[in-house]
Amino acid sequence: MSKKQLSTAILCMVFAAMVACKAKPNDTQIQAKVSEQLSSMPEVTADVKDGVVTLSGNVADDATKASAEASVKSTEGVKSVVNNIMVTPAAPPPPPATDTAAIANPADEALRTGVTNISKDFPGADIKVDAGVITVTGELSATKWKTLKQALDALHPKKVDASGLKVK
Incomplete structure (x- = not known):
């Protein structure tokens, strides 16, 4: 082998080694890096094909969706990101519990209606009805x-409890 051929062979091997060191990561390597980036967002998943990352899942707000995309875009080897993440706002709080006592006891409902009409004229009093007993709390003058x-008393309750009422 001549010096020229030997030099060319060595040069080719050096060039091949340099190219091998600069090789782009494959999809499996990218998938591992992306999964690590998204480890703090378990609701988000990622699939990688030919360097294109497709994100999916459900998050609570647009900021989380954008954050997931930004962190994946910065990953080495990612060519582009398809963001299919859905923003699903938190569920609304459950409706307040219904007053089953009023439903179960129509007499209480009649008392409540009467009490509501009467209480408009007595703003210092808080009046509640439960099981036929009217409970009055608050503060009123003796005349009121x-x-x-x-x-x-005209509503004919079982009892009127004014133990929590302050009469001045």
């Missing part, structure tokens, strides 16, 4: 309390 008591 006497008038309120007569109106409540």
Whole structure:
């Protein structure tokens, strides 16, 4: 082998080694890196094909969706990102529980209606109905309390409890 051929062979081997060191990561390597980037977002998944990352899943807000895309774009070997992540806002709070006592006891419902009508004239009093008993709390003058008591008694409750009422 001549010096020229030997030099060419060595040069080719050096060039091949340099190219091998600069090789782009394959899809499996990219998938591993992307999965690591998204480890703090378990609701987001990623698939890699030919360097294109497709994101999917559900997140609570647009900021999380954008953050996932940005972190994946910066990963070595990623050519582009297809962001199919859906933004699903948090579920609304459950509706307030219905007052089953009012449904179960129509007499209480009639009392509540009467109490609602009467209580408009007595802003210092808080009046509740439960199991036929009217409970009055708050603060009223003696004259107002006497008038309120007569109106409540006219509804024919089992009892009118004013132990929490302050009469001045």
